Amino acid sequence: MNKRLIIFFFAFLGSITLYAQPVANPLLPKVDNRIELLSIVFKLAIADDFNDTKNPRYTNSIRNHFTKYSAHLLIEYVRSLIDSFQKDSIDIGSWEIPSLALHLSQPHGLEPLVSFSDSITSDGWDNRTLLNLKFVTLLKQFYTDARCEAFFKSQEAYYALVNQAYEKQSKKLNGDWIKNFFSVATTENYYGILNLQGLGNGDYIRVNFKNNHRNTHTIFECAAFDENGVPSNFSNPIFERNILHEYIHAFTNQVIDNNLAALQKPAETILASPKVFKLMKNTFYGNWQYLLYESLVRACTIKYMMSNEKDNTTATKEIIKQEELGFFWIKGLVEKLSIYENNRKKYKNLEAFMPEVIKYFRYVADIAQVAFKGN
Numbered sequence: 359m360n361k362r363l364i365i366f367f368f369a370f371l372g373s374i375t376l377y378a379q380p381v382a383n384p385l386l387p388k389v390d391n392r393i394e395l396l397s398i399v400f401k402l403a404i405a406d407d408f409n410d411t412k413n414p415r416y417t418n419s420i421r422n423h424f425t426k427y428s429a430h431l432l433i434e435y436v437r438s439l440i441d442s443f444q445k446d447s448i449d450i451g452s453w454e455i456p457s458l459a460l461h462l463s464q465p466h467g468l469e470p471l472v473s474f475s476d477s478i479t480s481d482g483w484d485n486r487t488l489l490n491l492k493f494v495t496l497l498k499q500f501y502t503d504a505r506c507e508a509f510f511k512s513q514e515a516y517y518a519l520v521n522q523a524y525e526k527q528s529k530k531l532n533g534d535w536i537k538n539f540f541s542v543a544t545t546e547n548y549y550g551i552l553n554l555q556g557l558g559n560g561d562y563i564r565v566n567f568k569n570n571h572r573n574t575h576t577i578f579e580c581a582a583f584d585e586n587g588v589p590s591n592f593s594n595p596i597f598e599r600n601i602l603h604e605y606i607h608a609f610t611n612q613v614i615d616n617n618l619a620a621l622q623k624p625a626e627t628i629l630a631s632p633k634v635f636k637l638m639k640n641t642f643y644g645n646w647q648y649l650l651y652e653s654l655v656r657a658c659t660i661k662y663m664m665s666n667e668k669d670n671t672t673a674t675k676e677i678i679k680q681e682e683l684g685f686f687w688i689k690g691l692v693e694k695l696s697i698y699e700n701n702r703k704k705y706k707n708l709e710a711f712m713p714e715v716i717k718y719f720r721y722v723a724d725i726a727q728v729a730f731k732g733n
Contacts, residue, residue: 385533386525386550387578388517389521389551389552391465392468393459393555394555395459396458396459397554397555399433399500400451401555402436403437404440407421408420410556413554416554416583419509423504423512427500431496432496432500435496451558452558452561453558454485456563457487458488460563468494470494471565472489472565474489474490481564481566483563483564484563519587519588520552520588520589524552526592527593535666536605536662539661539665539699541708542612545571545612547574548605548607548608549574549576550597550604551576551577551578552580554587559577560577561575563575570612576601576604578600606662610708616709621650621716621719622647624716625649625650626646627723628719629644629645634726643684650719653688654691654715657695658695660680687718691715694715697714698711
């Protein structure tokens with residue numbers, strides 16, 4: 359190969375690495391430097407002094423490195439934002455700060471993943487309140503001034519131990535089954551994030567791009583630590599269930615979106631039935647489109663349980679739970695998906711089966727006013 363071409367090729371690889379996002383790893387959540395960095399910034403701004411007694415080893419490392427930078431221009435700016443939002447009783451650390459972190463590329467690039475002026479693709483899960491030029495410029499300056507690169511370098515081995523702990527403690531999901539069941543390419547890159555500092559615990563955060571593509575993230579709490587700062591709560595099934603649910607969304611949302619015209623009327627009819635509306639009106643699912651998203655993802659999650667667990671006890675309990683939440687049609691939808699699973703020669707992917715799903719929702723809509731009638 360031409361020498362000049364070789365030099366150009368490796369230079370090109372280097373330019374990709376500099377600002378590259380981590381490869382989406384939907385089944386194994388990991389520590390994310392962006393969340394750790396913005397958590398440190400927020401705690402400096404509220405003069406928290408990093409008093410997390412649950413994980414003193416990591417907390418002391420942060421305190422020893424960053425306390426001297428508590429008067430940085432970025433920290434003063436964040437303090438002013440905190441004061442401004444507190445007037446409206448908003449704690450920006452619980453939602454806006456983690457959202458900003460995930461709208462940036464990994465350090466040390468910290469480049470916005472979407473344009474500052476792009477508000478078209480923003481929605482209730484894609485919060486861009488703090489995504490502005492001033493914040494990002496000051497954050498980059500802080501990253502340099504506070505020697506953040508050196509700090510994260512010093513924590514690499516620790517973060518690796520945390521990531522390995524999840525792999526050892528958790529129950530593994532069957533990624534091959536999931537991909538084979540749907541047989542469609544995902545429209546979302548899903549990232550599970552292990553949160554070491556408590557900011558944004560439980561948050562589901564999107565970064566929406568054009569053409570209905572997005573990054574989605576779930577922030578998981580590390581609630582208990584050993585003397586080395588390694589979390590010990592990863593055997594909790596909440597991790598597995600949440601990852602499964604959100605990852606399945608990456609397959610199912612698109613097939614709903616591709617069939618909205620046919621599904622809108624039956625979904626609106628179902629939602630309007632008194633018993634359903636009573637249970638759904640104060641939830642995220644009091645919207646016909648979200649009701650469809652959640653119906654299909656929950657039914658597919660139950661199908662996963664039925665196909666990957668030794669007995670169907672958990673799946674049966676989950677059907678009952680979903681019916682209690684207002685998804686009275688879930689058992690029938692699961693049965694429909696069993697027909698799909700057992701006839702894959704006929705249906706090459708879930709999209710090919712959607713005409714049957716549409717028929718089912720029309721059937722549910724026809725009986726909704728009678729079957730789901732309630733006080």
